[in-house]
Amino acid sequence: MQQSLASKRILLGISGGIAAYKSADLVRRLTERGADVRVILTDAAQHFITPLTLQALSGNPVSHSLLDPSAEAAMGHIELAKWADLIIVAPASADVIARLAHGLANDLLTTCVLASDAIVAVAPAMNQQMYKNIATQKNIATLKEHKFHIFGPGSGVQACGDVGAGRMLEPLDIVALIEPLLSSKHVLSGLTFTITAGPTREAIDPVRYISNHSSGKMGYALAEAAVKAGAKVTLISGPVQLPAPAGVQMIQVESAEQMHQAALTAAAQSAIFIGCAAVADYRMSEIATDKLKKGSESELQLTLVKNPDIIAAVAGMNKNRPFTVGFAAETRNVLDYARQKLLNKKLDMICANDVSKPNSGFNSNQNAITLIWPLGELDLPVQPKQQLAEQLIALISQHYHALEKKP
Structure with missing residues (x-):
């Protein structure tokens, strides 16, 4: 496996949604390419995937609370924000997209994004009707104006049975989009x-x-x-x-x-x-050898x-x-x-x-x-x-x- 992300520090934020199951594979795909991955779970995300799973895959402790006394004694959220080369929120729920768009900092994930000068990308994942809603579209437009990278979403059958845009991209697709943002190597060398x-x-x-x-x-x-x-x-x-x-x-x-x-x-x-x-x-x-001249006919x-x-x-x-x-x-x-x-x-x-x-x-x-x-x-x-x-x-x-x- 090519170490296209060797020594790159990636902070993965996981928000609540069934697509969180893909995040475990995303951690694996990033680490096998050499990235150092740390994970933040929102409260809602912990209902879909456990910190222990992500810790085992990333090799790093998983963070989830803004008010963790042991971490905040050393200003843990600021350290995480400074540590990251890139922050990727995947899945990014409609709620988290709205909070990021409005600059809220009411949990560890949004606080880290607000306090960081790292590259930030979001991979939307939600019901297709929620994605089409004008409020969500305005929030995504705001993130683009703030130089966030928007990865997807994909289209297809959703967990709820609906069909449409709103699926989180597959982990390998997300990795492919992250690599050109971070890699200092010529990943296409020879092609x-x-x-x-x-x-x-x-x-x-x-x-x-x-x-x-x-x-x-x-x-x-x-x-x-x-x-x-x-x-x-x-x-x-x-x-x-x-x-x-x-x-x-x-x-x-x-x-x-x-x-x-x-x-x-x-x-x-x-x-x-x-x-x-x-x-x-x-x-x-x-092709006419000379310029065609306008004649008396009304059509040519x-x-x-x-x-x-x-x-x-x-x-x-x-x-x-x-x-x-x-x-x-x-x-x-x-x-x-x-x-x-x-x-x-x-x-x-x-x-x-x-x-x-x-x-x-x-x-x-x-x-x-x-x-x-x-x-x-x-x-x-x-x-x-x-x-x-x-x-x-x-x-x-x-x-x-x-x-x-x-x-």
């Missing part, structure tokens, strides 16, 4: 990525073209995050107004056909391919032909096929279309992206993604694209490594 980004332009004549609103920001953020994690990255970019991320091999293209050729060449030498570009589906059957007919399907071509490679991740930018039936695309194009993962929502998607500095793979789905809520990119790169590399280990 090669090819990432496509931006729009393509399909010429009509020497001055006009067909294109779309893609800014390239998401693809460029993914390239930067992969380089930051130690990967060797080839970025194939359509025409955008962005500087090239430091450390990437840059290939600039205009048309879908140019991107298709560059992508197949680079993909054959890559472990992971991420198709983030918004590639035009059609191009002119013939253009004859278009299909462009090559880049992501399907990469996923269908018979030799040196990379782990292939697509994007589905949709305005309706987003998840249904994305799931269909995952199957039809034989992708390993796909990022479903609702570009109809305000303040996310094309041209925005933030985005929200539902990451889908054959056996699961994970919602990554609205956040800055750079932060979202780091989470996506961590999760994609985790699934890639898991697939590589299969016999």
